[in-house]
Each structure stands twice: as C-alpha cells, then as structure tokens.
Amino acid sequence: MNRLALFLATSTLAAASAIAAPPQFDAKRLSDHVRILGSDAYEGRGVATRAETKTVNYLVAQFRAAGLRPGGDLVRGKRLWTQAVPLLKSNFVGEPKVSLMLAGSKTLPLVQREQIALRSPMNGSKAVNIAGAPLVFVGYGVTAPERGWDDFKDVDVKGKILVLLINDPDFEGPADADFGGKAMTYYGRWTYKYEEAARRGAAGVMLVHETAPAAYGWNTVKNSNTNTMFDIVRDNPPASHTGFESWIQRDAAQAIFAAAGLDFDKAKADARRKDFRPIDLKATLDASATATTSVITSHNVAGMLRGKTRPNETLIYSAHWDHLGIGQPDAKGDRNYNGAVDNGTGLAQLIAQARAFGRAPRTDRSILFLAVTAEEKGLLGSEYYGTHPLYPLGTTVGMLNTDSMGVHGSSRDFSISGSAKLGLLDDLIEEAAKRGRRFTPDPHPEAGHFYRSDHFTLAKVGVPAISFDSGNDLVNGGTARGEELAKDYVTRMYHQPADEWQSNWDFSGIVADAQLLHALGLRLANSREWPNWSQDSEFRAARDKTAVMRR
Template identity: 65%
Template sequence: MKSGLMCGAAFLLGAAPVFAQTAPSHFNATKIAGHIETLSSDAFEGRGPATPAEDKTIAYVSAKMAEAGLEPAGDMKNGARGWTQDVPLLRAETVGSPTITLNEGGSTKTLTQGEEIAVRAPLDGTKAIDIRNVPLVFVGYGVTAPEKKWDDFKGVDVKGKLIVVLVNDPDFETGAGDFGGKAMTYYGRWTYKYEEAARRGAIGTLIVHESKPASYEWATVKNSNTNVMFDIVRENPKASHAPVEAWIQRDLAVQLFRASGLDFDGAKKAAQSRAFKPMPLNATLSIYLKAQSGRIVSHNIAGRVKGTTHADETVVYSAHWDHLGVGAPDAKGDKIYNGALDNASGTAALIEMGRAFASGPKPQRSVLFLAVTAEEKGLLGSEYYATHPLFPLATTVGAINMDGIQMLGLAKNFSISGSAKLGLLDDLIAQGAKVGRTFTPESHPEAGGFFRSDHFPMAKQGVPAISFKGGNDLVDGGTAKGEALAADYTKNRYHQPADEWVPGTDLSGAVQDLDLLYTLGEKLANSREWPQWSADSEFRAARDKTAAARK
C-alpha cells in the first residue's frame, strides 16, 4: 500500500452483524477470512520480500490458486509457465546504528535514527553514507513544474547540499491553486522530491513530516524507512537516487528554522507562492551509515483463466502480497508487521476472485490474477510487470487493483484511490448503480492515493487502471462511523505490528465489493469493449500509441 501506500478501510471489532444478501454471491466470507488469518499469522513473519517468508507466501498463494482452478501464468521455464515471475531488485539494509550529527548555530546535537530523523539505506548503488558538515537549504516544496510556471529552486545550485522540503503540494494548505487544490499531484509525492534532488545533484533530501499533508503519522515514516529498502535494478541508480533520502520530524524542522532566524510556519506560507525563493539554513548535517547491499530476486505470483475466443486479450486483477516483514518493536515488543488488512486481505480477495472466474462459465478474454511483490518498497513488483509484462499491455483491457478490502460491514457507496477520468471507472459506476450503490470520489485526495497503489505503474504505460476502495458510508453508522474507523486504523495500525487479523471481523462488505468487481471484470472479459482514458488524461497518449493492436 507504497509506495507504500494507505488502505481506505479499517477493522471493526466485536461480533459481526448479519446482513441479508440481495442475490447469491460468488464469494465466501469464511474462505476469505481463512486466507487473511493464514497470511497475516506470525508464521509468515510479515511477508517481507527476499526473506524465508516470501517462499512461504509463494507456496501458499500458488497452491491456493491451483486449488481454485487457475493455470500457472508466470515466467516460461522448460517450455511451460510457472507460478512466478522473477523480479530482480536492489536490496539495501542498514548495518548497526547510524551516527547522525546536526550542527546548528554553532551547537551540536546527536540525532537518533527513527526518532527525530529517518534515513533510508542508500539506493544509489553505494554501501555507505559518509557526509560531513553538509549545508542545508530550504527549497519549499522542491517542485520544478515548467507547465505551471513554478520553480522552487530559482536557479540556486544545490550540488553538494541537502535540500529541506515540505511534503505534498504548494496548495495543500489553501485548497486552491496551480496544483489541483486538495488533490495531490505527483509533484506532492515524496518519490518525486527524491527524484528531483537526484536530477539536481544534491547530496540528498530531508522531507519535513507533518501528519495531515503526509496523510500518515511518524510511526509510518519510521517503520517504512528504517528497515530493509529495495529498488528495481537500474542501469544508473545515481540518476534516480541521491546518497541521502530521509524524513525529519516537524519539531526538528521548527528548531532548525529558529536557529536560522526563521519562522517555520512563515517559511511554509512563503513556499505556497510561485515567488518563493530558497532559504539557506544556518545548519549542517553529518551522517555515517553503513549498509549491506546487493541484487536479489523477488517474485510476482501469476495465475490465469484462459479465454475461449480472445485468449490474447487480458483483464488483470492485482493485489500486492508483501508487507514490512520483521522490524523495530512497538511499545508492546511486537516486531512482526503482520499486514492483515495491508495486504493479506487483498491477496485473499485475489485468490477468491480467481476461484469465481475458474468455477464459472469460461470468459471469452483471458483473466490474469497477479499478486505483486515489493509494493511497500515503492510499487516495485507492479513497476517491473508494467515494463516486463507476461502478456502484452497493448491488448490488456484494463487493470483492477485491490489494496485492502472492506472490513467495516456493508456500505452504500464505494470509491477508488485518487482521481481518474476513464471508461473503466464509468463501467464500475454503472455496475454499482445496478445494485443500488453510488460512487463517491476519494474523501482525502490530498493523500495522493492514485500514486500509491499498484495500478499506477500500469496507468503510466497507458493501461486503463483503477485501485478499488470500499465505501465509507456504512449501512450501520454512516460516514461518521466509516471515517472515524478509517482514521483510527491509519493512526494506530497502518504499517504497524498492530495490523493483525481479528477473529469475528465483519467481511460482509468485502463480499459485497468483490461481487461488484466480479461483475465488472466479467463484463469486460465477455465483450469487445476497450476502455479508454479521457481525452485530457496524462495517460491517454501512451495508450493511443498501441491502438493498432486492439481490434
């Protein structure tokens, strides 16, 4: 769920209420619960890529796909497809505790990894960070957007410096402006800010964490950035990664600005204008961090129902199987990040979606069920598939991603991650209307959900793609209850060891959602429809380039 990545549902504790089904379902809540309970158990150790838990996960998911009636759809080996697709990755892990020293206004302070600062193991191809007294400069939101006549750098050379940047977009605070108001653009994502620093030759980036614009608490930042890091294998990693990629707490940023005679809130306000100019800070930072790094191979898992008349055309359902593995202990001493909602639940849904298609009338088009790796490390498994597809993207009809499923009971509405204008969403809305459910645009577009789930790499390649989200307008409790429970999950369980399976969790809403997604995929798989992006979509041009392959 991220790049990480944030789910839109939460756990409802206690006895599950009973809801009447309006029509026979294709799905069984007990089967779904069994998969979640197994995959999120301590035995699977948080499903970290390139750990023994990956082997367990692959064995379980592929066995259940076979049991459901799917055929292997992975890499060709010895003349036949297997269940997995090799995904080569760079793996980097911090060795011991880094030494981090801040010098501000002549006074020296030692920073603690995971407390005031979270420094990632280097992904630029080196095996250590060793910087001494590197100057800091505040560059606002760190955005260069010529099409918006916006440049936060104003010609300032940041080579040899650490840039301090704000998370999200310049108009997040005001809700209006050049960057879509509250809805985050890619310029607001932390991945963009790291990339821009590398393009400009900076030593690195310090992103100031604030819970609202980031859409998650510091615990999520710490847990996601101080453990094992991964990246796709790049020909020139230094072009995408500066040596230092880190976050700092807001309180530390306030202190830094004060030592430089600046007011943090005032500087943030100034950064919301295109007239903003970089502000040098009266501070330097030294970091020594040793890392182990090397190439490993993780795996996507793929099963398929082969089409009867148009087998070369593919509808894709996806979900990421990975989570954070074993990491720093929480207050209770728990070190296993079980990832029940995120995303054992989506993997469970994927297996059962495969069963529904395999046990019913065979579709005209093929349907692929893709469990991808390393989502939590930056959508890496889906990025690899999107650039090394098992089946041609030109004849991929659409992609439906499941990152977390509904665990709050029945809902009157449904949503998707982020905002998108495309025919695939129109189809989903139409199918929902048939069963009396309404589409609600994402309630928190400032969270940048469109860029944080595994449909995004497919969209970048032009494939019509959405990531489904369960509704927040609950039959029992309405939107007030739905929003409160989702916020509680984000604060207390998201990317924390507390994301565990709770027996008695209500999965009636999950069954409801999966029936909806099944009817959407079935319609696509038995039609000649080719969903398209809107004419003004940034993904339309990539899709149009392959138009000749679609009949």
C-alpha cells in the same frame, strides 16, 4: 414430450441457470485467508525472507486449487507460476550517525527513528559518508514548467542537503499556481521529491514530516523507512536516488530554522508563492553509516485463465502480497508487522475471484490473477511488470487492483484511489448501480492514494487501471462511523504491528465488493470493449500509442 426430450430440456435450463447464477463469495473463506496470511507464522510477509517463499507457495496452491494455470515467466516453452523480479536490496549495518551543526555552532544530533527516519542508500553505495554538507530549504521541491513553478530558481544545489515540505504548495491554502487544491498531484508525492533532488545532484533530502500533509503519522514513517530497502535494478541508480533520503520530525525542522533566525511557519507560507527562492539554513550535516547491498530475486505470482475466443486479450485482477516483515518492536514488544488488512484483505479477494472464475465457464478474453511483490517498497513488483509485461500491454483490457479492503461490513457506496477519469470507472459505476451502490469520489485526495497502489505503475504505461476502495458509508453506522474507523486504522494500525486479524471483523462488505468486481470483470472479459482514459488524462497518450494493437 418424451423422457429424452424432457431430460435434455431440463439439462439445458439447468445449465443456463448455472451460467446465469452469480458466484457465491464466502465471508468465512475470505476471513480464513486473511487470518492465515496475516498470522505470525507468515512473519509480516517480508520481501526476500523465508516468509516470501511461504507466501508464494500459499498463493500458488490457492491458484492451482481454483483451476488456474501457471501464467508467469516462460522458461523453455513452459509457463511458471511466478515472474522473477530482480531487486537491489540495501540494509544498514548498525545504527547510522547523523548530526547537524546549526547556526551559532550548536550541535543537534538526529537519532534514527526518533528525530530522523533515514533510508538505507539506494544509489548503489554501500556507505553514507557526508561531512559538512550545507542545508538549504527549497520549499516543496517542485519544478513544474506547465504551472510556471520552480522552487529552485537558478540556485545550484549540487552537494547540498535539501530540506523540503511534503505534499503540494496549495495543500494548506491558496498558492500562486493550481496544484489540485486538496487533491495531491505527483509533485506532492515523496518519490517525486527524491527523484527531483537526484536529478539536480543534491547530496540528500530531509522531508519535514507533518501528519496532515503526509496523511500518516510518524510511526508509519519510521516503520516504513528504517528497515530493509529495495529498488528495481537500475542502470544508473544515482540518477534516481541521492545517497541520503530521509524524513525528519517537525520539531527538528523548527529547531534548524530557529537557529538560523527564521520562522518555520512563515517559511512554509512563503513557499506557496511563485517568487519563493531557496533559503540558506546556515547549517551543515554530518552523517556516517555502513550498508550491505545485493541484488536479490523476488517474485510476482501469476495465475492464468486462458480466454476461449480471444486469448491474446487480457484482463488483470491484482493485489500486492508483501508487507513490512519483522521490524522494530512496538510499545507492547511486538515485532511482527502482520499486514492483515494491508494487504491480506486484497489477497483474499484476489483468491476468491480466481476461485469464482476458475469454476465458471471460460470467458472470451483471458484473465490474469497477479499478486505482486514489493509494493511497500515503492510499487516495485508492479513497476517491473509494467516494464516487463508477461502479456502485451496494448491488448491488456485493464487492471482491477485491491489494496486494504473494508472489514466492518457492507457499505452503500464505493470509491477508487484518486480522482482519475477513465472508462473503467464508468463501467464500475454502472455495475454498482445495478446493486444499489453509488460512487463516492476519493474522500481524501490530499493523501495521494492514487500514487500509493500498484495500479499507478500500470497507469503510467497507459493501461486503464483502478484501485478499488470499499466505501465509507457503512450500512451499520453511516459515513460518520466509516470515517472514524478509517482514521483509527491509519493512526493505530497502518504499517504497525497492530494490523492483525480480528475475530469480530465483518467480511460481508468484502463479499459485496467481490460480487461487484466480479460483475465488472465478467462484463469486460466477455465483451469487445476497450476502456480508455479521459481525453485530458496524462495517461491517455501512452494508451493511444498502442491503439493499433486493439483494432
């Protein structure tokens, strides 16, 4: 073999080897992204604050450095790095005043963040003015004709305050209809309960907080619901929101029931029966507050790698960039809700994928790297994308979402949020098996995680979508340690200022997760596969409506 032939052969082998070699994900680089984005300098990455500009600029710089092209809004024939997301913003001026007149003419004040967590109104109003609104207990507040279930019966609740329970009727034991047992359905989610109350013309809602069925403590509730509120801009806001959306402490609920001569626990048990009827609590509510409202523009960040042969087919990697911003101080006086795990880790993984794909040969299909806004305010950035997609949903292969990844080393398993069945999961299980990892179903389906991450809004419009979970069977400590650490995070850090980067975190697990998610993305982006939902999935029909686009 002459020198030229030898050189060409060696070069060909080297190129083939380079193509076949898996990308290298660096633990320190991942840690650095989390440290930076979760630092006090980023002020908790609040939506519509100066921290949003800083966060968006950081993500754009990282996407540009990775070799991506702008994939956002098309303006005068040119793509931007962002997608504009108009949002209604609402914020209380001062503290709201809320009090109850209980049976027996006893007054019970409800102090914001102590007994009640009242959200600034999202129904288009700039004030809360309620006088003498009757309280009625409506059980779980569910209307589910397919299950033969109606908590409202023929009772008119217009103008009333609905007191109701979080989660599903069968969460705490057998009910007269199957709501999934411990696996929360959408009927158990607080968003559904607010929506149903608005549909029925109620004056407001008081959700009774209990840690087990809510899946988080009161600190999470008050921190998430008493700061600035946002919603997508709606044509008719009162159709989706009452003017009084709140949570109350269990102790307050027990006092209301006791004053009416009722036992709270018995009423809860009765609410698990189909023949349950709403109960007059013989109490009224007075509330007053003033709010400032405006329509602001937030931003999804979008970077694109255009496919070489089928650029009109798109795979999405996603993560939300926002957290709670600056809020009420904790016991240590810390007001910065850094959001290092939630969701600095997901963003770090997203940036790492952009870098890995950006430095590799182009895939056949396009890949969109999407950092969405306002997840913490109700999945609003992803909902806007679902209704205003930058690229057709019918030719979107799927969404791989990362939200709050593991920082305590590698795990033997992995999971996804919820118990959905779809081809995308089957593919992920296959790729994981090649790497010696197994799939473990969501260990806490009662927490309703499926409805709490951005993949859900894409699922609603039919796109196969999963939110990846790192797994709890840790190589160092097994499932026992994994469960203990997860519980500690929810109790001590989740939506609290304590969610800060720590130098002793072990990012080797996120490295392994990134390798797995990269392998799945590479497989999908270079194939003609179109994953779908299972035949019995509630999302299958929406996906099948666009089948002609995938022929």
